[in-house]
Amino acid sequence: MSDVVLSISHLTKRFDQQTILEDLSLDVREGEVVVIVGSSGCGKSTLLRCINALEEIQGGEIRLRGEPIRHNSKNLPEMRRKIGMVFQNYELFPHLTVLDNIMLSPVRAQKRSREETRTEALTLLDRVGLKEKAGSYPRQLSGGQKQRVAIVRALIMHPEILLFDEVTAALDPEMVREVLDVIVSLADQGKTMLIVTHEMSFARAVADRIILLEDRRILEENTPEQFFTSPKTEQAEKFLQSFEFKRKKES
Template identity: 65%
Template sequence: MGQTLLKISHLHKKFGDRVILKDLNLEVKKGEVVVVIGPSGCGKSTFLRCLNALEDIQGGEVLLDGEPVRKDASNVSAMRQKIGMVFQSYDLFPHKTVMGNILLAPLKVQKRDRQEVEREAVELLGKVGLADRRDDYPRQLSGGQKQRVAIVRALIMHPEILLLDEITAALDPEMVHEVLQVVLALAKNGRTMLIVTHEMAFARAIADRILFLEDGEIVEESGDPKAFFEKPQTERARQFLRSFEY
């Protein structure tokens, strides 16, 4: 694992008077997969949204390759291109086909050559098993298929890091697997990712590092996912993990 790619220091986030994130610090190295878990409302999603400046922050900084990511900065569009994001509700653009969704940003934002981008799109669609759906509209796809298209749409921008915000939470159980397979393959190929999830088995399988977030704070951090899931060090993490047992 290489040098630090993403550096978050003393991140503070408030909605009005409500404090959402308190003094968060995190470094993500190139090629690392960091998984964030925690109870609902702990600030996980907001945390990810701060990292690509969909939310403004009230203190601290987010640095990607040493460059600040800020909502009000003039280079925010350039920075966001380096940070891919996939949302819980697979927000494909409903008026565009699968291909249209994937090609839009590379063509309009990055001004890349159409032929080159199309070739890459076809290749990526093949990898996620959707080569034959390129001309379908989102409404013709299942949730799992839409989510795989959303992943391709993020990948084609060649982001340095991928943020995945509970990407399986809105899916039917039998579709969770197909999406997680895609993400596992990405991890195997050395893709840097920051993942928020409620799938504990998946977290355990994919994480290089686990963060347990509660009330806007990192309560426990572990570089050994197996040890974390078997024997969490903090009482709060223990209680949280117990809630997944039946």
């Protein structure tokens, strides 16, 4: 068994009086791709946001390679540099070019040299087919292109783990593919990833492990094959059925 990269134990998250996540535990091992599915509003995105402390947690503990991540700790920026996050709506910085978006954090936060960072940025952009867009501004790009830039911006930090928060949910259908292809190739390179998605065929293809989040907790944990063909729980079956269309025909 390889090392545990991310360890979540007994996590509880509340907004005011409402409990979103309760006593949730989850380990992600090195090189593992874990996909989280579940109906809208079940707390999938909140879980990701807790991991890099964009949300305060009310109980439990989150550790990255054994080091705790705390919302109010002094070393939070250092910890966050080891966690790459990609958002649903890209969240590129509109006033910076593609290249400057990618270089901002390595140069300013990690204090890496401009030259080395630029070379790596261009290599990564080339790999996602966007080298010629380095000097463009985000508003000049399509949604799919923006999301690929956002992935590069996370990758260049050399994070221990990548978090993907419904990264294709805001995209036009014809652009979903180009983004998912990039993520699949990252999986092939052995990156450790935690992915929240509604794309079931993508989940099945990319995941080492599928997690169904429902009712504030993990309801089912399974291999993709088993999850999609013979799920353990009734809820999982119901959830999967919601993606299918059937039409009653008079015979």
